[in-house]
Amino acid sequence: MAATGSVALALYYYYVRGETQRGQFVGLWPATILGLAVSLNLEQMKRMLQDFQN
Template sequence: MADQNIEAEEKASSGALMAAGLSVLYSLYLFYIQGERSKGIFVGLWAPTILTIASYVEQTDLTEKAQNELDA
C-alpha cells in the first residue's frame, strides 16, 4: 500500500513539473513567435505558481502522514 502512495506522489510531482515546463515553452512561443509579449510574460508566471501549489500539496500530505504516525 505504501508503494502505491509513493507512485501516486511521483506521478503528481511529474505532472506538475510537466505542466510547469509546458507553460514555460508556451510562454516562449507567445513571447517570441507570436509577438504577444504581455501574454508571454503572463503565461510564464504560471510555472512558479504551479510548482508552488504542487509543493504546498506535497508538504501538506507529508505533514498529515507524520501526524498520523505520531498519533498511532
Template sequence: MSPLSWAAVGSIALSWYYYFGKGNKEMGLFVGLWPPTFLALGSYFKINEIHDDVKALSNPGSTLRDTVQEMMQNRNR
C-alpha cells in the first residue's frame, strides 16, 4: 500500500477514535473528511505515472522491447 493509502486508513481510525472514543463528534467528522482527499491524491499520482508510461510507449523511433525494459528499470528505482 502507498503512503497515501496508509494515511487514509490512519485518518479513518483517528476519526473513529474522536467520534466514538472521545465523544468529540465534530472533530471525528472533520478528520473523517480526510480519507477521500488522500485517496484522490493517490489516484492522481497513479494516473500520472500511467500517463508517463503510455507516453513513453508512443515515442517514435523506439522499439517496444526497449521501452518496456526502460519502464521496468524506472519502476525498480
C-alpha cells in the first residue's frame, strides 16, 4: 500500500503541481519500499526453512 501511495503522490507532484523534480524523487520510493519488503520476506522464509530442517 505504501508503494501505491507513493506512486500516486509522485504523479500528483509531477502532473498536477508541476513539480517535476519532486515527482521524480518521490517516484523512486516505490522501488525502495518493495525491495525492502522482498528482503524482509526472504529473511523470514529463510528462517522458516532452517526451522523446518532442524
